[in-house]
Amino acid sequence: MRKLFADTMVIAERNLIRLPRSPDLLIAFTVQPIMFVLLFAYVFGGAISTPGYSYIDFLIPGIIVQNIAFGGFVTAVGLNEDLSKGLIDRFRSLPMARPAVLAGRTSADIVTNLLSALVLLVTGLIIGFRFDAGPLDILAGMALLLFFGYAFSWVFALFGLVVSSPEAASSVGFIVVFPLTFISSAFVPVESMPDGLRWFAEINPFTFMVDAMRALWLGAPAGNSIWGAFVWTVAILAVFAPVSVSRYRRAAVN
Template identity: 65%
Template sequence: MKSLAYAASDTTVLAKRSLLRIRRQPDLLVGFTIQPVMFVLLFVYVFGGAIETPGLDYVDFLMPGIIVQSMVFGGFVTALGLAEDLKKGLIDRFRSLPMWGPAVLTGRILADVGTNVIQLVVMLTVGILVGFRFATGIPEIVAGVALLLLIGYAFSWVFAFIGLTASSPEASNAYGFTILFPVTFVSSAFVPPETMPDWLRPVAEHNPFTTMVDAERALFLGTPAGNDVWGAVAWCFAIIAVFGALSVWRYRRAVTR
């Protein structure tokens, strides 16, 4: 019971630390607000006209995809932060304290959930301004928002593992983007997979990211859901289980390099 209370209090104390950092270095906000907004504008106004999305306006097709992508990348602050803590010796200090160890990870990830909420508000506002409209009822929209936060949470664990594994903060950034960027683009997020070459289409169709985007489209636009919503939830839990275990395992062995 006491240890559960410690886990909760250590997590909140460290989440507060992460959020303070964003307040102190507001340029970090550029990464997860301005950048996704630029993408929205770029795709809607520059590429959008050239992309056929049968049955849907391109802006409606795009927004669920681009919001899922921004949720996925929201966790990069965790990778960066953990890599910096490792480099600066803070991980050594934390590990020498009688605290609940995984709080170093859960604290950051809790802070990510907070920043993901901000990001979501910004993205939906911009989306509505450029013409995006929900086509479903409140329960579906609420479920869609919940799923987005779950996706963000799951990928924060991926970034936690990257941050603890990369050799430097710069490398953690590079890993995160070079691995996850292609994964998010070879999917249904920006263009219908049917338009891709034969060899690439199956990759896009089986990409878990496609499942997540299609689930959001179903929840926000009422497109046929199939198994996508449950599939997306299952993928999230699988990612959390695997990367959660890997990250905690890395953390327990992490020392300043």
């Protein structure tokens, strides 16, 4: 257990050291989400009615949740590169704790996720987003957000291990996760959707998560959203972490 923790930290450190050396990745973390915020706030925002909230206030929690779920693409692409370059073989031939390669990757994602969430938040504050909550609730929201992002890093870890190229890893992630984020309360009120979609949106983990963020940051009625988001996150982690680790054990060079 101690070895697992130590090895996880070594791998996480490795993934963070390389970050400032890949400017393209940094742009993906910062510029792209800002673009999305501006696009939604100013292009679509005027046409979407969000009773009780300004659209900026409604949007920021939604777009931060969407963005955090995609933070795992670094893990997917990175793992796939490690596989095709034979680095995974090296790790697997070392007397290290085997889950550490994945755990280190996903842990490093927490740092990059925090970074990109802060960039989004600052952008939001500049264009008019305002918290309506105490500091504890704001921090609790941030913690829940990072936990949710961590669970999705494990989903992306699996994508990275099963597909044949780094490009495929990120596009599979996009195809699977992107629609999930849109059929949720992230960008429009669920009530505005047709029945079938609305049913799906109401059980979608993204809806629970976005509603929980609105409850914690804007003082919206929480209902069961915070518990729901927490349970969904634990469930996603409980399924994808062991599946990814077992897949890693069998991973082979392409």
